[in-house]
Amino acid sequence: MASSASSLHRASMDRLSVNTTGTARKASSLRSLAVSASDSPSEQPRTSLRRAASSNLTPSSAPSTPSIHTPRQTSSSSSSRYHHRGDAHIPRMKSTPRLVYDKDAEQAPSTGMYWSRAPVYGAIPNRSMRAHSITVIDNVVWLFGGCDDRESWKDIYCLNVESMQWTHPECLGDTPPPSRAHSATLVANHKIVFIGGGHGSVYYDSVYVLDTLTRRWSRPTIAPGPSPPQRRAHTAVLYENKIWVFGGGNGMMALDDVWTLDVAPLTGAIGGGGTGTGGYHGVYHVGGGGFYGPYAPSSSSSGKTKDGNVTLTWDLVETKGIKKPESRGYHTANLVGNIMVIIGGSDGKDSFDELWTLNLDTLVWTQIKTNIPYRRLAHSSTQVGSYLFIFGGHDSTEYTSELVLLNLVSLQYETRPVYGKVPSPRGYHATALADSRVLLIGGFNGHQSFDDVHILELAASAYLPQVTSFAIEALIP
Numbered sequence: 001m002a003s004s005a006s007s008l009h010r011a012s013m014d015r016l017s018v019n020t021t022g023t024a025r026k027a028s029s030l031r032s033l034a035v036s037a038s039d040s041p042s043e044q045p046r047t048s049l050r051r052a053a054s055s056n057l058t059p060s061s062a063p064s065t066p067s068i069h070t071p072r073q074t075s076s077s078s079s080s081r082y083h084h085r086g087d088a089h090i091p092r093m094k095s096t097p098r099l100v101y102d103k104d105a106e107q108a109p110s111t112g113m114y115w116s117r118a119p120v121y122g123a124i125p126n127r128s129m130r131a132h133s134i135t136v137i138d139n140v141v142w143l144f145g146g147c148d149d150r151e152s153w154k155d156i157y158c159l160n161v162e163s164m165q166w167t168h169p170e171c172l173g174d175t176p177p178p179s180r181a182h183s184a185t186l187v188a189n190h191k192i193v194f195i196g197g198g199h200g201s202v203y204y205d206s207v208y209v210l211d212t213l214t215r216r217w218s219r220p221t222i223a224p225g226p227s228p229p230q231r232r233a234h235t236a237v238l239y240e241n242k243i244w245v246f247g248g249g250n251g252m253m254a255l256d257d258v259w260t261l262d263v264a265p266l267t268g269a270i271g272g273g274g275t276g277t278g279g280y281h282g283v284y285h286v287g288g289g290g291f292y293g294p295y296a297p298s299s300s301s302s303g304k305t306k307d308g309n310v311t312l313t314w315d316l317v318e319t320k321g322i323k324k325p326e327s328r329g330y331h332t333a334n335l336v337g338n339i340m341v342i343i344g345g346s347d348g349k350d351s352f353d354e355l356w357t358l359n360l361d362t363l364v365w366t367q368i369k370t371n372i373p374y375r376r377l378a379h380s381s382t383q384v385g386s387y388l389f390i391f392g393g394h395d396s397t398e399y400t401s402e403l404v405l406l407n408l409v410s411l412q413y414e415t416r417p418v419y420g421k422v423p424s425p426r427g428y429h430a431t432a433l434a435d436s437r438v439l440l441i442g443g444f445n446g447h448q449s450f451d452d453v454h455i456l457e458l459a460a461s462a463y464l465p466q467v468t469s470f471a472i473e474a475l476i477p
Helices: 004-011 039-045 048-052
Strands: 090-092 113-117 120-123 132-136 141-144 155-159 165-167 183-187 190-194 207-213 216-218 235-239 240-244 258-262 312-315 332-336 339-343 357-358 364-370 380-384 387-390 403-407 412-414 417-421 430-434 436-444 449-457
Touching: 090 436, 113 339, 120 436, 132 430, 141 190, 183 235, 183 240, 190 240, 235 332, 235 339, 240 339, 332 380, 339 387, 380 430, 380 436, 387 436
Parallel strands: 113 417, 120 165
Antiparallel strands: 090 120, 113 449, 132 141, 141 155, 155 165, 183 190, 190 207, 207 216, 235 240, 240 258, 258 312, 332 339, 339 357, 357 364, 380 387, 387 403, 403 412, 430 436, 436 449
16 A cells, blocks of 8 residues: 555455455455455545445455444435335335425536436435446336445336336346346347346356336246356447347456357347347446347247246357457446447456457457546446447546546547536446436445436437447548
8 A cells, every 4th residue: 555556456456355344444346356455444545446446346245335234324325214125125205306406506508418416206215326237118217236335135116217206116026136236238128137246245147037018037047058157347238139248357356258148039039130230329337237239029939948938048259359458347338339349447456548349240359549548447338329428437546427428430538518416426326328318326436325316418419319320430441
């Protein structure tokens, strides 16, 4: 901790490995990946990155929190607010929405992007949340899992993005265990596939499917053969009826492998028959997230057993390239056409400012030289037309509330003026594009986690979601 190098090393070790004693926080890290380090209250200013890269890549006796017996009180949640129904919370009920009015708000041009606090009501989640996942289906956001300042959860909440009403549906079937830092991928327009994640010191290699039409969980059969090791803090995108999983951490080390899960049986398609030509569209939600991608429905029942259970197959992908990305977790991945775009992340020792692309047809990695370094982990990246909106995360020094745009044509960063009440600095939140607005839910700032919902109005940029056909000129020879 005496040098800046050792500080950075300890910093990104935070939530990937850990446990706690007394009131001193023991942070886990991405790299923990196999170790456990404690930091006393006096060390906190020098261990911010360690807290940052920690949340779930390595084991922890509690979800990167103070001792589970002495929960930290936060402004967004307190121990008196927690009520349980089995392994789920009983939500807070708020019968009517209440518009947030700030008499001191500065005037803003009507054309400028604008942040505001969402006037949510209904069965509001009775807990704060971080490292959760959100997936948008039609006008509803499906939120699963994540952890608060005490433990991880396995319940589902739904937010109607038109009325801003929360509901807490009961889902039946083979329910997954509490989870954080998993991935959530939308398949066939109404099924969400959850991969990996973890709870405390346990890491998962499991696959669960939630059918949002029937509200029923299932656990598909995995075909014999190689399968990825347990992990969390990885990313996943959908391309040609396969979910492409990259990176993460397994409790001992950060990972750099790429795997595909053939989900054609879930769509009724034959063997990964998607064309992948559905245009440059899609939304990846960090902290697990979900992705809208091309798929090819058919009447085939391939992949189903006699009892109707679905069998899915894993394959290890051998990638190529002059150079390949280092092992990492808490990065983001977005699918743009047939290109997977990777931003940032951490290996537990360093926080990366790199931008990588993987062509999912040729399997070739390419590192992109950007106009400005943008060092981030535990941030979010949401595709809005021909841009990625990148918010928050940890910059190796502190959590930030900065919004930066990545131009997907030039693969260079841009900044835009943003007005309104900007969300407080945070990471491990989740964002999604819904109704031509960017929604932000939850997060963590190194000391407390949040339960708030924020809206970014695109204003004059509201046309961007309609931009669905463009070329990534930076990758054209």
